[in-house]
Amino acid sequence: MSTAHPASLSFRSAVEADVPELVVLVESAYRGDASRAGWTTEADFLDGQRTDEAGVRSIIEAEDGTVLAVERAGELVACCQLExxxxxxxxxxxxxxxxxxxxGLGKEILAEAERFARETWGAKEMRMTVVNVREELIAYYVRRGYRRTGELSPFPYGDERFGIPLREDLAFELLVKEL
Incomplete structure (x- = not known):
């Protein structure tokens, strides 16, 4: 799948060769000082890694999902997982x-992910989990039609593959949108 979009964004399913660059992108958006240039940083409440090559590779190789690689002028600028x-x-x-x-890139990518899930898999709704203390990020998704469910699942404390928590009150909240 490769689709061109306005603002010269193109979407394609990531492949094995993309794994190292995808890990760098995800880490830069969520962790450490580099992430503070954006507003999606988790650096204030999570340290350590956000993902690793094995984790990204397993998502790319899964039969029931894909990682959308988003490029502008041939350069990787964003990604998302769809399952x-x-x-x-x-x-x-x-x-x-x-x-x-x-x-505005995020809004466009989210819309493409929703379209892909609806048209490729016939999905009736999109679900995601967001760290419960990320009020600004949750509000972003609510503005795009996602509904807070109040349904929480525990944060994997002790599993450093998901980061090193700097707070003791972390959980994931389920957000849902009808497609």
Whole structure:
């Protein structure tokens, strides 16, 4: 799948060769000082890694999903994970290069992800989980039609593959949007 979009964004399914660059992109959007250039940083409440090559590779290789690689002028600028789960799709690992955040790219990518899930898999809704303390990010998704469910799942404390928590009150909240 390769689709051209306005503002010269193109979307394609990521492949094995993309893994190292995808890890760098995701880490830059969520962790450390580089992430503070954007507004999606988790650096204030999570340290350590956000993902690794094995994690990204397993998502790319999964039969029931894809990682959308988003490019502008041949350069990787964003990505997201989509997973087909029966009547719905799961949206995750959404990362936009920090210096490009706040310019409308995220809204366009989210719309393309929703279109892909609806048209490719016949998904009736999109689901995602967001760290519960990320009020600004949750509000962003609510403005785009996602509904807060209040349904929380525990943060994987002790599993450093997901980062090193700097707070003890973290959980994931389920957000849902009808497609």
């Amino acid at each position: 087909h789960r029966g009547d719905h799709a799961y949206f995750g690992m959404f990362a936009v290069r920090p210096g490009l955040q706040g310019g």
